[in-house]
Amino acid sequence: MKTDIAFGQYCEGDSILHRLDPRAKILLAVLYIVVIFMAKSATAFGLLLLFSIGLVLVSGIPVRIVLNSMKPLTFIIVFTAIINIFWMTGDTLLFQLGFVKVYLEGIINALLLVLRIMLLLICTSMFLTYTTTPISLTDGLEQLLSPLKKLHVPVHEFSMMMTIALRFIPTLIEETEKIMNAQKARGADFSQGSIVRRAKALIPILVPLFVSAFRRADELATAMECRCYTGGEGRTRMNVLKYKGSDLLAIGAVVLLGAAVVLLNLYLPGYSLTL
Amino acid sequence: MSEVIRVENLCYSYPEDEGTPAVPALKDVSFSIEEGSFTAILGHNGSGKSTLAKVLCMICQPDSGKLFLHGKEMTAEDITDADIMKARREIGMVFQNPDNQIVATVVEEDVAFGCENLGIPSDEIRRRVDEALEIVGMTRYARHQPHKLSGGQKQRIAVAGTIAMKRKVIIFDESTAMLDPLGRKEVMDTIIRLNREDGITVLMITHYMNEAALADRIIVMNRGEILKDGSPNQVFGEPESMWEAGLDVPQTTELLYRCRQMGYNVPLDVFDTDECARIIAQAVLNQEGRD
Amino acid sequence: MTVAGVELKNVTYIYNKGTPYEAKALDNISLQIPGTRITGLIGHTGSGKSTMMQLINGLLKPTSGEVCIDGRNIWDEPKKIREIRFKAGLVMQYPEHQLFAETVEEDIAYGPKNMGLSGEELHKRILDAAAFSGLDPALLPKSPFELSGGQKRRVALAGVIAMKPQILILDEPAAGLDPGGRREILGGVKRYARESGTNVIIVSHSMEDMALYCDDLAVMSAGKILMYDTCAAVFSRAEEMLAVGLDVPQVTGVAFALAKHGVDIGKDVYTVDWAADKLAEFGKTIRTEDKINI
Numbered sequence: 001m002k003t004d005i006a007f008g009q010y011c012e013g014d015s016i017l018h019r020l021d022p023r024a025k026i027l028l029a030v031l032y033i034v035v036i037f038m039a040k041s042a043t044a045f046g047l048l049l050l051f052s053i054g055l056v057l058v059s060g061i062p063v064r065i066v067l068n069s070m071k072p073l074t075f076i077i078v079f080t081a082i083i084n085i086f087w088m089t090g091d092t093l094l095f096q097l098g099f100v101k102v103y104l105e106g107i108i109n110a111l112l113l114v115l116r117i118m119l120l121l122i123c124t125s126m127f128l129t130y131t132t133t134p135i136s137l138t139d140g141l142e143q144l145l146s147p148l149k150k151l152h153v154p155v156h157e158f159s160m161m162m163t164i165a166l167r168f169i170p171t172l173i174e175e176t177e178k179i180m181n182a183q184k185a186r187g188a189d190f191s192q193g194s195i196v197r198r199a200k201a202l203i204p205i206l207v208p209l210f211v212s213a214f215r216r217a218d219e220l221a222t223a224m225e226c227r228c229y230t231g232g233e234g235r236t237r238m239n240v241l242k243y244k245g246s247d248l249l250a251i252g253a254v255v256l257l258g259a260a261v262v263l264l265n266l267y268l269p270g271y272s273l274t275l
Numbered sequence: 276m277s278e279v280i281r282v283e284n285l286c287y288s289y290p291e292d293e294g295t296p297a298v299p300a301l302k303d304v305s306f307s308i309e310e311g312s313f314t315a316i317l318g319h320n321g322s323g324k325s326t327l328a329k330v331l332c333m334i335c336q337p338d339s340g341k342l343f344l345h346g347k348e349m350t351a352e353d354i355t356d357a358d359i360m361k362a363r364r365e366i367g368m369v370f371q372n373p374d375n376q377i378v379a380t381v382v383e384e385d386v387a388f389g390c391e392n393l394g395i396p397s398d399e400i401r402r403r404v405d406e407a408l409e410i411v412g413m414t415r416y417a418r419h420q421p422h423k424l425s426g427g428q429k430q431r432i433a434v435a436g437t438i439a440m441k442r443k444v445i446i447f448d449e450s451t452a453m454l455d456p457l458g459r460k461e462v463m464d465t466i467i468r469l470n471r472e473d474g475i476t477v478l479m480i481t482h483y484m485n486e487a488a489l490a491d492r493i494i495v496m497n498r499g500e501i502l503k504d505g506s507p508n509q510v511f512g513e514p515e516s517m518w519e520a521g522l523d524v525p526q527t528t529e530l531l532y533r534c535r536q537m538g539y540n541v542p543l544d545v546f547d548t549d550e551c552a553r554i555i556a557q558a559v560l561n562q563e564g565r566d
Numbered sequence: 567m568t569v570a571g572v573e574l575k576n577v578t579y580i581y582n583k584g585t586p587y588e589a590k591a592l593d594n595i596s597l598q599i600p601g602t603r604i605t606g607l608i609g610h611t612g613s614g615k616s617t618m619m620q621l622i623n624g625l626l627k628p629t630s631g632e633v634c635i636d637g638r639n640i641w642d643e644p645k646k647i648r649e650i651r652f653k654a655g656l657v658m659q660y661p662e663h664q665l666f667a668e669t670v671e672e673d674i675a676y677g678p679k680n681m682g683l684s685g686e687e688l689h690k691r692i693l694d695a696a697a698f699s700g701l702d703p704a705l706l707p708k709s710p711f712e713l714s715g716g717q718k719r720r721v722a723l724a725g726v727i728a729m730k731p732q733i734l735i736l737d738e739p740a741a742g743l744d745p746g747g748r749r750e751i752l753g754g755v756k757r758y759a760r761e762s763g764t765n766v767i768i769v770s771h772s773m774e775d776m777a778l779y780c781d782d783l784a785v786m787s788a789g790k791i792l793m794y795d796t797c798a799a800v801f802s803r804a805e806e807m808l809a810v811g812l813d814v815p816q817v818t819g820v821a822f823a824l825a826k827h828g829v830d831i832g833k834d835v836y837t838v839d840w841a842a843d844k845l846a847e848f849g850k851t852i853r854t855e856d857k858i859n860i
Contacts, residue, residue: 135380167380170422175663181625182664185656186725187648187680204676207666211711216375223376226332226368227389227436228360238387238400319744320716371742425611452742455611456771456813482744485816521746526774526816526838533842537849548816552823559829559849562856 009069009129015060016246017131022140024247028254029127035258036119042108042271044264045115051257052119055126069125070118077114084110105274112273138162143241149232156232164220172213179208278346279365279444279476280331281307285340287326300326301337302499310443313470313477315487317510318496319521324480327496328448331478332368333359364393367437371449373429374422382424382432383408383417389440400439407439410473411465427458431465438469444476445469451481463489484511484523488546495520508544527551534558572599572622572654572733572765577631579617591617593789594631599782601732601765604756606776606797608769608812609786615769618786619735622767623654635733652681655731659738661722665710670701670721673710677729695728698758700750716747723751727758733765734758740775748772752779777801777815777836785812798834817841 020028039045056066070077090105128137142159149155180190183204190201265272287301300323308314318324329335330342333349342349344362370376379385383404390400408414411431421429430450437445447466451459463486469475479490487493493510495503497520503510511517514524514532524532531543531551539558545551579592592614599605607615620626621633624640624647632639640650655677658664667673674692683691696703699720705713710721719739726734739755740748752768756779759766770776776783776797783800785793787810793800801807804814804822814836821835821844831844 133380135384163380164378167378167421170420171374174422178658179664181620182656182658182661183676184625185623185651185658186677186729187652188676189648189680204664204666208664211666212663216372219370219372219375220378222334223368223370224378225334226363227378228363228392228440229388230360230392234394235391236394236397236400237391238384238397238404240397319746321714449742457610457811484745521744523745527820529838530817530820530841530845533838534845537842537846548819549823552820552827552829555820555845556824556827556829559845559852562849562852 009125010133011059011061011065011130013060013131015058015131016250017055017059017126019246020131020250021241021243021247022132022136023144023241024243024250025127025132026137026140026144028250029124031251031254031258032123032127033120035254035261036116036123038258038265039116039261040265040272041269042112043268044261045112045119045273047257047260047264048119049115052122052126056122059126059131061126061130065130066122066125070121073117073121077117080113080117081110084113108271109274112271116273134166135163138166139239139241156235160232168216171216172209175212176205176209179205179212277310278307279310279344280478281341281343282330283341283343285327285330285342286338287323287330287335288338289326300499301330301340304340304496304499304501306494306501306504308444308476308478310476311470311474312492313467313490314479314492314494315490316478316480316494316496317482317484317487317522318480318502319482322496322520323499324496325448326499328368328446328478328480331446332366333363364440365442365444367440367442367445369430369433369437369445369447369450371452373426373433373453376433377421377429380420382413382419382421385421385432386435386439389436393440403439403441404435407435410438410469411435425458426454427461430454430458430462434462434465434469438473438475443474444478447477447479447481449480449482451483451486459483459486482522484525485546488525495522497521507546511546512543514543531555571601571636572767573597573632573634573637574618574621575632575634577621577628577633579614579621579626580629581617583629591789592621592628595789595791597784597791597794599765599767599784602763603781604759604766604768604779606768606770606780606783607786608771608773608776608783609792610811613786614789615786616737619656619737619767619769622733622735623656624650625656648680652677652729653731654733654735655726655729657723657726657734657736657739659741660719661726662710662715662718665718665721668709669707670696670710670713671706673721674706674725674728677725681729691728691730692724695724698727698754698762699724700754716743716750719743719751720754723754730762731764733767735767735769737769738771739768740770740772748775755779773801773813773815773818777818785810787812797836801836802832802834804833 036048039048056063085102085106086100088103088106088109090103092104094102094104138159142155145155188201188204190198283305285301285304288297288299291297304327316324316327326335330337337350344365349359349362377385378388386404386407387400390403408417411434413428413431413435416424416428421432451462454462466477466479467489470477481487488507488511490507493505493507494501495510502520511524511528514528517524525546527545527548528543531541531545534541534555541554541558545554574595574597577592577595581589581591607618609615617626621628627641634640635650635653640647665673667676671692674695675688678688678691693703696706701720701724705717710718713721736755740751743751752775755766758764768780780797782795783797784791785800785807792810793803801814801818804818807814817838818836821831821841822833824831825833829848831841831848835841835844
């Protein structure tokens with residue numbers, strides 16, 4: 001259903017990854033990104049690849065979906081690969097096509113860089129987008145950043161805005177569809193004519209949509225006031241996030257992984273990334 | 276029985292706006308609401324009933340007149356924001372558009388919203404939310420996304436949010452207007468149960484005559500003034516003045532009224548179809564009250 | 567004759583076909599709605615009413631089957647579907663939410679302009695449409711956003727009437743209005759239907775309104791047409807209506823109960839006026855019988 005867009009790429013599930021505390025997952029994602037950037041040697045990358053495949057298997061999310069999520073990045077991946085293969089110089093010349101020289105180092109570099117992009121993608125989707133609902137991500141972020149409240153950073157306000165946005169996206173999508181249908185019934189045509197004409201054709205949709213959004217905002221503000229909302233001050237939460245043993249274990253595992261990557265970089269540096 | 280709300284000589288005008296003159300919405304309105312009562316406020320669009328609701332939950336400040344909540348004057352000079360916040364803890368409001376009063380993306384989180392604002396401890400909120408969902412019969416939907424529920428279900432969620440805050444007075448501002456008949460019935464059943472079983476004081480603004488007939492008392496508003504104030508029997512017993520105010524009466528009353536015009540001596544205050552039929556049959560068969 | 571008839575031939579409509587959310591909204595429906603009648607479409611939320619409306623004016627394309635207007639399948643030439651939409655005007659639920667123009671006049675003109683009208687003809691249509699929907703011409707140069715809720719709805723209605731559709735479809739035209747407002751809007755629609763000879767289809771949940779303003783009723787349940795007949799005939803089958811969870815007008819309920827109490831004024835009574843007339847008649851017969859007995 002179209003209205004599910006608001007819930008992004010979240011895949012329903014009950015794996016260990018799904019059940020981890022959202023704060024832990026945000027930390028894990030950050031840590032894992034750091035580890036990925038630390039990796040230099042092919043062996044280190046190999047280890048990370050194994051670990052990432054493990055993550056996908058544990059999450060229970062179909063491999064097909066994970067691979068599909070990489071489609072939009074195909075261009076960047078191919079581009080990175082080509083640049084590295086054809087422009088990088090090294091010691092081992094493999095072959096030469098006219099003025100283009102292809103070195104072994106170039107190919108290795110291309111492979112490892114592509115792998116790095118893919119690992120980054122798998123990591124964010126496994127820890128964050130695929131296994132955590134946007135709303136618990138918002139909650140996690142709010143609580144992680146709550147120390148910043150002392151510095152007068154409006155952490156609660158941002159997270160409230162995020163929550164309300166998530167709540168109303170499906171409603172507004174539905175509304176857009178309704179308004180589009182209503183104007184189509186009056187002969188609106190959104191698919192013909194020049195760009196200017198098409199842009200103009202959107203006015204009968206955008207104006208009512210804005211009017212309605214403002215009306216909703218106004219009514220929602222009144223409703224929130226009637227429910228005693230006065231901002232973050234003195235507010236409690238029904239669902240308080242609590243770190244569990246598994247959260248600590250997961251963070252420990254990624255820290256260990258980082259250590260292993262450093263060791264592999266040092267002692268098995270063969271075919272390293274040179275960039 | 277103690278009174279929970281009292282208003283005295285309330286006046287309110289919408290301010291002038293770009294050439295449109297100030298519109299008086301409330302003119303010298305006075306009444307009081309007893310604890311545990313079920314009052315319907317009827318009136319056509321623009322009769323001042325929604326303005327009244329806004330004044331009662333302190334979103335609008337009246338131009339003149341007094342508003343008492345639990346005996347405390349909320350319109351006094353020395354009332355602070357803190358006093359208003361405190362008074363708001365007692366009065367809940369369920370609005371017309373079910374979509375525009377739900378804040379959270381999960382049903383139980385939304386029910387918890389008000390309690391969270393009050394700073395109630397987590398485990399206490401959990402207990403209250405579960406209980407409130409049980410009362411409105413929505414326990415099954417606790418983990419659902421609100422936008423996928425029907426209008427009637429969304430309104431029951433809003434009611435649950437109010438009960439969870441332990442509010443003893445709920446104002447329904449045309450809460451059934453946007454619902455289909457099933458949704459309306461769901462909400463009306465919930466309102467009646469809350470009033471009868473949990474002793475919640477209900478003030479219900481509506482323009483459905485059949486819903487108003489279920490209340491103990493009906494206040495009819497017309498052009499910012501109270502036109503009538505009495506039991507459904509008294510109010511619908513004089514259909515002419517209701518029609519004059521652009522309102523209707525239930526069809527049973529209308530039919531009985533026509534029977535009266537034919538010369539039958541029948542009461543007008545019957546809202547049940549079976550009872551209405553019994554009375555008419557008796558009158559017609561016995562040619563009661565006719566020469 | 568400009569009066570258009572609508573015919574649905576074995577129409578099935580499935581939402582999200584081929585996805586896990588697949589749902590059948592209409593299930594092999596055949597229905598012929600002749601012109602010059604006001605037809606009420608009743609049924610629960612989700613019974614397929616809205617789908618049917620959108621199929622008739624070409625917003626949706628049937629999964630299988632044919633929707634015909636004036637005997638011609640509206641999807642014969644998919645490129646001309648816009649013309650069908652002018653022919654079968656649709657007023658959606660809460661149509662005041664679709665107003666967008668700077669003035670009332672411009673908003674009403676949107677549809678006719680899309681049809682390619684301009685100048686004198688356009689102006690005349692706007693005035694006619696405003697008059698039919700009970701809109702004061704003095705409001706035409708105003709912004710639609712300054713108007714009251716009831717007035718806004720009339721502007722939206724006028725916006726569709728100005729296209730002079732041969733079929734006018736209205737989804738809950740009186741939703742959220744008070745009794746006076748309901749009477750004005752629905753009375754206006756009825757007057758328009760009679761004077762212009764337009765085929766009108768009204769969707770509403772209010773049986774009392776339907777009884778007052780419609781000639782025929784089509785009752786839908788779970789994607790099928792349960793009944794299609796005159797108001798009197800449909801409401802006289804009150805038991806079947808109640809069985810699928812639909813109401814009948816309160817006065818029909820009284821008429822049913824009256825029969826049980828020995829006063830049979832017919833089960834097809836659906837307005838208070840009618841019931842009162844029948845009761846007066848019944849009273850007369852009783853009095854004459856009494857006289858004979860004496």
